[in-house]
Amino acid sequence: MDTATHITMGVAIGGLATIDPAVQQDPALFQAVFIGAIVGSHAPDFDTLFKFKGNATYIRHHRGASHSPIAVLLWSFLVSGSIYLFYLDVSYLHLWLWVLFSVFLHVFVDIFNAYGTQALKPFVDKWIAIGFINTFDPFLFAIYIAGIMAWVLGADPRYTFGIIFFVAFLYYIKRYLDKREIVHQMKDHLDGVEKVVTQPTIRHNIWRIAVTTDEHFYVARSENGHIRIQDKFDRKPLPETAEMNAALQDKNVKSFINFSPVYRYEIERHEDYVEVRFIDLRYRARDRYPFVAVVTLDRFYNIISSYTGWVYSEGKLQKKLEPLT
Template identity: 25%
Template sequence: MDSVTQAALGAAVAVAVVGKHSSIKKAAIWGAVIGTLPDLDVFIDYGDDLSEMVRHRGESHSLVYQTLIAPLLAWLICRWHQQQQHFKAWWLAVWLVLVTHSLLDTFTTYGTQLLLPFSNYPFALESIFVIDPLYTLPLLAGLVYAWRQPEKGLAANRIGLICSSGYLLWSVLAQQWVIHQVTQQGADASQSPYWLLVQPTALNTLVWRIIKVDEHGYQEGFYALSDGRRAVTFRQHYFPEQTEQLRAFTDAERLTRFSHGFVGYFQHDALFTMADLRMGMQGNYAFEFTLACQQHDGVKSTQLQQTRKSYQMVEMWLWAARRFLQQETGLTEAELRSENPCNTNSGR
């Protein structure tokens, strides 16, 4: 989730655990700071754009490493405030702040490597968008009340946590309802095997995006909870005819493993790109990378770099709002603005 949400969750968890043993303000500040720590891995240089993507939410989000570092952070806080007598409470608070950060991230699409160093599998339930105000606002409301009214603040903070957790549960139930609708509508034994993805669109849990990926391409459709039993209409996107060669490149295999197979391949004149289909919609993908060039003697890999596109989050949210109101409109594809590596002699 976004940094504001993680800071709010960390603060709320810390207040709930140590609010009786320390001041609410101290608990909230330390909770917010520790709740932000795991995401500082974005400042680590892993060498290339793809590595920085697939290694985000790695070691810093591992439940194993978080469990090991929690007592040290708690000891430092206790030393700072001379509260050694409350070490166990601070230890529990720090551990819960770190663990809930990673578990909340697991509900999003990106993928969180919870079990490092034993496994680098990226867990993703994909039931909530990476930014969702309806999850964050109850946390902030409870914290603000607790900050201003400490004598009644613990109850308000608990209510904020309960409301946000309830919304998280709602996102899972809504997702399962959409999956049920899609599978009921698409029960066709003659259809070729495909990977199915159901995820919320930007900033909401009312309009859901459905992706079906097979070896030839992918279908994209949308289902609003206001649709009832109305059938989902899918738009077919075909991969380039060179896709089998593209899939064999090492970088494509890395992205395929990370995205659980939801990789799209696109051709822009002589340039081939790949994108994580889970993050974005209708040609607006947050993570699209240059992959290969079409040359006279075949497809040759090129220097991998993330393409420069404007990620239209606000536009996608406005589109989703219109879609929920049954106003069918299209979303303009973001324009590829990167320098085309196929115009140079770079390759590898």
């Protein structure tokens, strides 16, 4: 989920916390919980600092260990403990429990978009990305904003945010049913379906779809319940060749493969170098697949340059690989 929605959700949790008699009756505790809910609802995303270490590190670790069960506990103690230093007379237990709830809810809602998290790390390294809520969902953001405005205008936060979170719960169920219908449609339409990866867009009625069958990859789009196949690719296993084995040792490629649940590859052989490209099929936009990992190798299969990330033009990608040219 995006930062703005996490923060508005934190404000909503701060308002909801007034259902706790201890919070409602103690203005200082309310202030501490309110601050803690906002900070806690964003804390796991402090791992965006990995961006400064490059795309490979960011893609491999963002929403990884920072969103694990152990991290949820650590974030809750770190945030609540830091705030408690300024509110030593309040109940630490109540403060910690509300901060814990806000951190947990952050991680929980993140599993429902296509990016997902490693929410079960270190027990399971698999990315959990259920894929029926967009990273920024206008409806969810709007209802949190509406609740906050109602609170500012004098509405009781207990009832206001109780209703808001109940509506959000119903919305998640509705989106799950939307995704289930898409999965059923793809299984009815295609033979040998092994996996259906869905990515809702910012528009409620439009979804991106990537399907893995026993022989092919399909890229599709659903609009108003009607599915259109946009691309079809042969499903080929990674070849056990010297060039592919060399490419798989690159840190950018490792990060990409660790993150992407459905991708294909291309190999281009030139006079002086070989380019191996891995293409994520979830993010088709404007007839392109912008999320890639590319590595170039010399004639002896030494890595010359590599890159992973989102690139929307071939020219910009080649600039990222400039050591070659």
